[in-house]
Amino acid sequence: MVSENLVKDVVSEPYKYGFVTDIETEKISKGLNEDTIRLISEKKEEPEYLLNFRLNAFRKWQKMEEPNWADLGYKKINYQDIIYYSAPKQKEKISSLDEVDPKLLETFDKLGIPLTEQKKLTNVAVDAVFDSVSIATTFRKELAEHGVIFCSISEAVKDHSNLIEKYLGSVVPANDNYFAALNSAVFSDGSFVYIPKGVKCPMDLSSYFRINSGDSGQFERTLIIAEESSSVSYLEGCTAPMFDTNTLHAAVVELIALDDASIKYSTVQNWYAGNEEGVGGIFNFVTKRGKCLGKRSKISWSQVETGSAITWKYPSCILLGEESVGEFYSVALTNNLQKADTGTKMIHIGPRTKSTIVSKGISAGNSINSYRGLVKMGSKASGSRNYSQCDSMLIGNQAAANTFPYIQSQQPNSEIEHEASTCRISEDQLFYLQSRGIEFEEAVSMMVSGFCRDVFNQLPMEFAAEADKLLALKLEGSVG
């Protein structure tokens, strides 16, 4: 059918962020063994306990098997063929942002993340991570006045060791899963956030992850701690150049919310997805988990996943504190030969805990887009409630959408509600919009944005606009 082909054209937008920055880097040699880990730890001048944390994770990882239950069917990863540390060469000590290598600043400028004092975004503090290291964090002084710590995790290891020692691995244990264990062994950098008691973070915090080199993996680690009655909104963005090879990205994110604290974590993931034949692209294996430790605490994940050849990601909430709240809002768009297996786990442990899941999957081309989610009511979670809504939209005849909801309840006095739907952009809907003078491409993009509205409404303002734009770009073909 004519319109089927048209839709196909419309969803194939060239990747805008595929450039490579030509910069001198310090790389260690390929391969992974205990010496690699000692070397990374040494480079970062880490304390003993952290080296032990890494080695312990590595030993566990060696005994684990790569999971294949998601049936993602990707090319086998050779873990000895990856560089585990790659950093742009910089001056030893940088006293101000303006001393950062202009090439790096230019790179982030091009990505829409200006970092310098004159140009930096006014309402968001940014931590910019380039390959294995954080190169700059803006607004640190202003945030420090409120007692907020926002820095790279490497700095936090040096300056806030007590917090790292207490919380690192407390939500995602080193042996949690294959990729989390790998990350725990080799993580190189990432962001650290600490919001003190009673503080409402005065601005949004944001990390931007950029993979630049083709043969090194990115293994970042993020840790966010929100003390009693504090709140923070954190945003995360990611892009990578276009390479024919696959690059491994295995991150771990841990969130901790104490009594009455709230953390909102939003992601726009736009890693390079590979070409139309499925060559190249990022393998994105990420473990994200939040622990609602305190009473009435709240953790909310929202994500817009448009990139990566493979996405394997389940941002989860452990609802420990009574009346704590977990939320997961997700839009996942797959095209060509992309595969996304994403969803969440809501583990209700405390009484009267609540969780909401809204997942929107859009599959185009020959892609496979799966929602996989677990809702578990523990024996003490009386009066707890969950509501899940999983909608899939198919574009064209070759794409697939799956929904795998897992429900476990050990608590009769709890409620779990699950709704799911699948729709196809119908010819009649398109014709209706076209018959009012709306161009085909715009009609598709209007319907896709409409489908995602429930999730976009949850994103921070400036992010929502970006997400809408990103989706429209991916969907608008020649336009834009």
Place this chain on the structure above:
Amino acid sequence: MQSKTKELDPILEVNNLFASIENLPILKGVTISVNPGEIHAIMGRNGCGKSTLSKIIAGHPSYKITKGEIKFTGNDIQSLEPEERAQSGIFLGFQYPIEIPGVSNLEFLRVATNARRKFLNKEELDTFDFEDLVKEKLDLVKMDSAFLSRSINQGFSGGEKKRNEILQMALLEPKIAILDETDSGLDIDALRIVASGIKKISNEQTGIILITHYQRLLDEIKPDFVHVMSEGQIIKTGESDLALELEKHGYEWTDNFVKEQ
């Protein structure tokens, strides 16, 4: 019939049109010509091809024209996309307006209106100017502005959907409007509102085709011509009294015309 129209070029000419869907022939030689200012009614049994004719004129991709031509203001439009036809002034009022969840009615109306305005070399309207315009047009169909913030046609009653169609017509100011059973599913009050809306929107430059089963719409909007369609053909054309005859005798009466032919 007004004599002045004879001097003008027709807005729409359908000449000996044959069309099919999935190799099933639906239209078997339809000819109809609409001049500016004229109101035509097409009547006929369900399945006789009335809706097909309207969708083909609007450019629905599922139908295939096997013979004949459709001319709009003198030009063959077969190669035009549906959106190009709409931008140039062809409007189809749907029998069953489509629901589109998540897309706001206001945004939809604005994008559609601007697409038409762009074609006419008129300035495109920003949200504020558009809201002023749409509020003015809402009065024509006695719609509440609450409709604007809802998703397109979603959860609208049958009557609300039809009024939303006429609102779109009012905003797009088409040269020709084909209204496919706009009267079906309306109570008497809603019918009057819709009919008076159509009358207010149309003028000496507009052509209108009303596809209907019922005389009651034609009581409100008096047609210049009435065509009776049967099995993919127009079997009889007359003036407004033909509709009254039909009302009296039913479609069985028209079977004789087929035999006569």
